[in-house]
Amino acid sequence: MYDIIGDVHGHAPLLKKLLLKMGYVKTNGSFSHPSRKAVFVGDFINRGPEIRKTIKIIRSMVDGGNALAVLGNHEINAIIFHLKDKQGVQLVNKPSKYFLSLFKTINEYSSGSLTWKDDLKWLRTLPLYIDLGEIRIVHACWSEEAIKVADSIYENGKIKKKTFRTVHKKPGSEIAKSIWMLTKGVNLKMPSDLHVVNNKGVSPRSIRMCWWDDAENKTFKELSFESKFVLPNYTVPCEILPETYPYPDNAPIVFFGHYCRGKGPFIIKPNVCCVDSCVTGAGKLLAYRWNGEKVLNMSNLIQV
Structure with missing residues (x-):
């Protein structure tokens, strides 16, 4: 069974509190549950007080087989910001508003740039969506067309750097539009x-x-x-x-974040759920505990 966790945005203390409340135990430096697995919907970085520690928690759980995670738009921007062109010049020379929140993350990693470089490489190994059959997870929008494109951009288990260069330099390209559709929505x-x-x-x-x-x-x-x-x-x-992208009533349950629903509602339709409870604004972190049900149940929402 799965616990789908909303946008954490660097709030490691709330994440630890939520995991403990759901019965996860920290052993050998990582959280795990005897019968469940966490699923993170993206946007782990920026905004919060302990971004580096948040990545450490999520990465250790994913690497240890105790969690799954998808990329959010904040991670996409972080990867793009650190890319260089063929001449070795930084790709982003005039940061737009979408990159401004990234500087808090960069500053927190300033004493460990090699760690940040390694974490950026790890982020490129994460999927843009997860389809588990009975449930689906994406950061912002489930689009079958965008998913078909997303399936073609991985090489040796990572998204190719040239893909992110295309996203930045050619925003009108099919690859760029597909990636932003999955991570920013409509x-x-x-x-x-x-x-x-x-x-x-x-x-x-x-x-x-x-x-x-x-x-x-x-x-x-x-x-x-x-x-x-x-x-x-x-x-x-x-x-x-x-x-x-009208989502059929008979389609598997889809979970996503991105939309900062501080006051809800979180369950939008019987098979559509947003788990982003606006952790930075509302100060609350949300999860949905899926137990195999075909229809979403309000009692399965848990918040700290």
């Missing part, structure tokens, strides 16, 4: 002449969407999966709708 980008004001009085330029639903004839509020604000009940013009 975003609705607002055209420059359309201004929708949320309940904070702000006009967002893009919103995170409920990718598992059909988007046609839905309002901004219905399509939004934002946690920090509420959008109005105006129908979204079909001309600006991106492709979504």
Whole structure:
């Protein structure tokens, strides 16, 4: 059986507390459970107070066969940031906002750069999704099309460095769009002449969407999966709708993180669950304890 754990973001103390609460025991420097296995949905790094220790806990569990883990968008950005081009020049010479939170991770590893280099290499061995038959795990969005592309980017057990160079240099490529689909989900980008004001009085330029639903004839509020604000009940013009990936009611249960659901809901549909309880903002870490059920059960959610 599996315990699917939400975005940890460097909060090692909460992670240890959650593991102990679920009956995991630390032996020989790693946590394990006699009959269960942890599954991490990505975004282990950045933001929290003990990032390096968080990676150490998760990596030791994965390497010891006591956990599984997928990559999140924060890990993807970390790998890209440290790549160099063919001339040996750092690939990212002007860090965008997506790289800013990474500096906390880099600073924490400053006294052990070789350890960080080794951890970055380890991150490239992690999958972008996990399909266990009865349950599925991905960081942000389950897309069969993106998964087909993801299956082609591994070589000798690792994602090739040239793949990440392509992601950075060619954002419109099939590889880039597929990787970001799995780790960032579907975003609705607002055209420059359309201004929708949320309940904070702000006009967002893009919103995170409920990718598992059909988007046609839905309002901004219905399509939004934002946690920090509420959008109005105006129908979204079909001309600006991106492709979504309606998740069938009879499909295996899918777990993901990414969306910072501090106040929930976490169980979205009987077979769709977001386990990201916004650990940095809400100060809580969430897990779902799957025991073989076909329909998600609220009583299986556990939080510290």
